[in-house]
Amino acid sequence: MPQVDITLAGGRTPSQVRNLMREVHAAVVRTADARPEHVRVVVHEVPRTHWAIGDVTLAEMDAVNETGTTAGPQNDSAATGRLADTAHLEQQ
Numbered sequence: 526m527p528q529v530d531i532t533l534a535g536g537r538t539p540s541q542v543r544n545l546m547r548e549v550h551a552a553v554v555r556t557a558d559a560r561p562e563h564v565r566v567v568v569h570e571v572p573r574t575h576w577a578i579g580d581v582t583l584a585e586m587d588a589v590n591e592t593g594t595t596a597g598p599q600n601d602s603a604a605t606g607r608l609a610d611t612a613h614l615e616q617q
């Protein structure tokens with residue numbers, strides 16, 4: 526009984542989430558030789574205020590990207606709006 530769990534940051538429309546579920550379902554049926562009625566797809570949607578990367582939440586990154594100002598902790602990723610785990614790559 527295949528089960529696919531997907532964790533998404535909030536912000537997608539219900540239609541986007543539904544399409545994602547449909548396509549994942551189809552992919553599992555096609556590739557895993559699973560019966561359609563046995564495939565479970567579970568989407569966990571996390572509020573953007575509850576997902577932090579390097580202590581900068583996605584909501585804080587959004588605010589930076591929308592206003593050009595820093596809304597969260599003062600660090601490189603908050604200032605640039607980039608994901609914290611990629612910021613170090615530009616420093617090398």
Ligand SMILES: O=C(O)/C=C/C=C(\O)C(=O)O
Nearest residue numbers: 532533534535578608610
């Ligand atoms: O954790 C990250 O680096 C980014 C996560 C973003 C998502 O999961 C999303 O866009 O849903």
